[in-house]
Amino acid sequence: MEDKSPGQLIEEARAEVEEISVDEAYRLSLNDVPPIFLDIREPEQVAAGYIKNAVFVRGDEVEMHARHLLPDEEAPMLLYCGEGVRSLFTALTLKEMGYKNVRTLAGGLKAWIEAGYEIQSDSLLTREQLNHYSRQIILKEVGIEGQKKLLAAKVLLVGAGGLGSPSGLYLAASGVGTLGIADCDRVAVSNLNRQVIHAYDNVGERKVASALEALRRANPEVNLIGIDERIRPDNVLETVSGYDIVLDGSDNFATKYLLNDACYFAGKPYVYGGATRFEGQASLFHPAGGGPCLRCIWPTPPIDGLVPT
Amino acid sequence: MKVTVEFLSLPLITQPLGKKKIEIEFKGSTLADLARELGSTIKRAKDVLLNGDGAIDHDIQIYINGASQVQGEERQSKVLGEGDAITFMMLVAGG
Numbered sequence: 001m002e003d004k005s006p007g008q009l010i011e012e013a014r015a016e017v018e019e020i021s022v023d024e025a026y027r028l029s030l031n032d033v034p035p036i037f038l039d040i041r042e043p044e045q046v047a048a049g050y051i052k053n054a055v056f057v058r059g060d061e062v063e064m065h066a067r068h069l070l071p072d073e074e075a076p077m078l079l080y081c082g083e084g085v086r087s088l089f090t091a092l093t094l095k096e097m098g099y100k101n102v103r104t105l106a107g108g109l110k111a112w113i114e115a116g117y118e119i120q121s122d123s124l125l126t127r128e129q130l131n132h133y134s135r136q137i138i139l140k141e142v143g144i145e146g147q148k149k150l151l152a153a154k155v156l157l158v159g160a161g162g163l164g165s166p167s168g169l170y171l172a173a174s175g176v177g178t179l180g181i182a183d184c185d186r187v188a189v190s191n192l193n194r195q196v197i198h199a200y201d202n203v204g205e206r207k208v209a210s211a212l213e214a215l216r217r218a219n220p221e222v223n224l225i226g227i228d229e230r231i232r233p234d235n236v237l238e239t240v241s242g243y244d245i246v247l248d249g250s251d252n253f254a255t256k257y258l259l260n261d262a263c264y265f266a267g268k269p270y271v272y273g274g275a276t277r278f279e280g281q282a283s284l285f286h287p288a289g290g291g292p293c294l295r296c297i298w299p300t301p302p303i304d305g306l307v308p309t
Numbered sequence: 310m311k312v313t314v315e316f317l318s319l320p321l322i323t324q325p326l327g328k329k330k331i332e333i334e335f336k337g338s339t340l341a342d343l344a345r346e347l348g349s350t351i352k353r354a355k356d357v358l359l360n361g362d363g364a365i366d367h368d369i370q371i372y373i374n375g376a377s378q379v380q381g382e383e384r385q386s387k388v389l390g391e392g393d394a395i396t397f398m399m400l401v402a403g404g
Contacts, residue, residue, distance in 0.1 A: 163404045251404030274401030279318050281401050297378070298400050302368040 013088035016095065019106040022115045025078055029053075035076035035103075040090045043130035043137075045082060049119035050144075051112065054080075057138045059090040066097060069140055076101040084108035120144075125151075129221075133175050147175060154178040156243035158231055158259060160211040161185075163273045164249030165197035168211060171247075172219040179215065180243060182227035183207040231255050236262040247271045253301035260285060260294035270294070310338055310391055314347065317398040319369075325352045340365065341385040343395065358397060365397070372396040 004012075020028075028035055029051070037051045040059035050056070057065045059081065070077065077094075079087040079102065087104040094102045105112065113119060125144065129151070136142045142150075153176050157168050160183040171179055185207050187198045202210035208226040215224055231239060231250070240246050240262045248259050248271060256272065263270035267288035274281045287293045315330045316322045323329045335346035344365050348355040360366040364385050371379040374394050379387050389395065 159404045161404045249404045251402060253400075253402045256402060274318075274403055276318065276401045276403040277320060279320075279401065281318065297370065298368065300368075301402075302400055 010085060010088065013092055017088050017091040018103045019084070019088075020078070020103050021106055022112045022117060025080075025105050025112070026115075026117050028078070035078045035101075036070065038070075038077050038079045039109075040079055040081050040087055041109075043134050044127045046144075047121070047125060047127050047130050049109070049113075049121040051080065051109070052118065052120050055138070055140050055143070056134075058134075059086050061138075062090050062093055063097065065138055066094060066099070069138065070094075070099065073098050074100055076103075078103050078105055080105035080112070081108045083110050129175070136174060150175050151177045153245070154180070154243045156180040156182065156240060156246045157249060158182045158246065158255065159249030159251060160195070160197060160207040161191065161249060161251055162194040163275060164211070164247075165195045167247055167249055167273075168197055168215055169218050172215045172222045172224075175219065176222060178223040178225065178243075180225040180227055180239075181208060181211050181215070182229070182231055182239065183211070184228060184230040231258060233258060237266060240266050240268055243268065245269045245271065247273070249273055257294065257301055264293045264295075310335060310342075310389060312343065312389055312392065313394045314343070315394065315396045317396060318401045319357060319397060319399050321353050321357045322351060338388050339385065340371065340379065340383070340387045340389065340395075343389065344385075368399060370396075370398045370400075372398070 029037070037054040039046060039050050039054040039056050040062065042058060046056055055069060057069055077099065079091050081087040084105060084107045087108065091102045091104050109119070125147065130137065133147050137144055137147050155171055155176050155178070157164050157171065157179060160168065160181055164181065164183070168179065168181055187202045187205050187207055187210050189203050191198060192200060197214045198207065198210045206228055208228040212224050212226050215222065227239065229235070236258050246259055246263050246268055248256055250256055260270055264287055269284060269286040269289065272281070272283045272285060272294060285291060285293045311332060311334045313330060313332050317329070333346060335343050341364060344359055345363060348359050348363060358365060358369060365371060371384060373379060373387070373389070
């Protein structure tokens with residue numbers, strides 16, 4: 001059988017996939033419910049500019065991520081690439097997967113720009129950042145806008161223990177811009193089974209120093225701030241004031257209630273966490289956003305001794 | 310009346326009990342009646358779950374059939390229905 005030329009393959013794809021003009025695509029983008037603009041280009045191309053509100057997934061990864069990103073097979077979507085060719089083949093893949101309303105942008109982003117339509121570019125995100133965070137940027141719940149928010153966010157993490165370890169590592173890895181970590185303890189051997197931010201070599205060190213070392217390894221671009229002291233009534237308000245949100249991984253009710261109270265007065269969201277044995281509790285308290293605070297539900301800390309930590 | 314009771318983050322009760330969820334039959338129909346039955350039949354429940362007056366201690370949150378917590382006077386007077394699922398939950402501090 002004779003191999004088909006690239007031109008023949010493109011023509012065959014065009015026969016299967018509907019292409020629409022950039023003018024029509026622009027008109028659709030203004031609808032109350034616009035189609036999903038799916039940008040299938042490489043991260044470095046995306047960095048140079050993209051259509052507003054686009055969802056990103058590399059063309060060669062569309063089979064892997066489509067079911068999560070695009071759960072509705074009926075939803076109208078408009079694929080685009082640089083010049084409108086690769087998107088044809090990705091559209092074919094999506095149609096074979098069962099997506100019923102797939103079209104492509106004729107001429108791709110090049111035609112869109114030449115027609116004078118606006119693109120967005122992200123001076124905040126470098127090519128390296130787009131690559132680093134690409135697996136979460138492709139999630140529609142995050143996207144480039146979400147990543148920019150993460151990079152600008154200032155998070156205070158209290159406790160570098162069982163809750164603080166994974167929380168801190170994930171926050172740093174995901175690209176939170178500033179991460180403060182507070183603890184006043186030293187690393188003990190018995191911590192290591194669960195406090196995974198610390199390693200055997202860190203036993204005896206201050207937990208904050210050990211955590212900062214691990215967080216720096218996880219993501220050197222995060223602005224890390226170590227707070228090697230206990231959170232107390234006389235320093236809590238000043239400590240939380242420099243952050244957007246407080247994540248509580250402390251191991252005692254006194255600190256938890258102190259953080260709740262400080263966040264209440266400072267108008268900051270307070271993320272509660274508590275764990276014992278195989279059970280855990282997590283909750284977001286944000287009275288300034290209209291919700292309750294911890295004391296609205298539990299007015300006072302439980303009596304010592306009734307709850308093992 | 311027969312209801313299901315679940316204890317969350319209450320290891321001082323669930324460890325000796327060996328499970329977190331039980332079916333229990335009790336005389337009466339209110340939360341106060343259920344509390345009385347739990348206090349007399351479940352080991353450590355009297356110390357952990359109840360206050361000096363025999364009511365559910367204010368440190369314990371109460372949910373009925375997964376709905377919002379029961380508050381105020383209803384923590385005693387709330388009338389339960391046959392087959393209801395009651396959850397008692399304690400705040401956890403471990404970090």
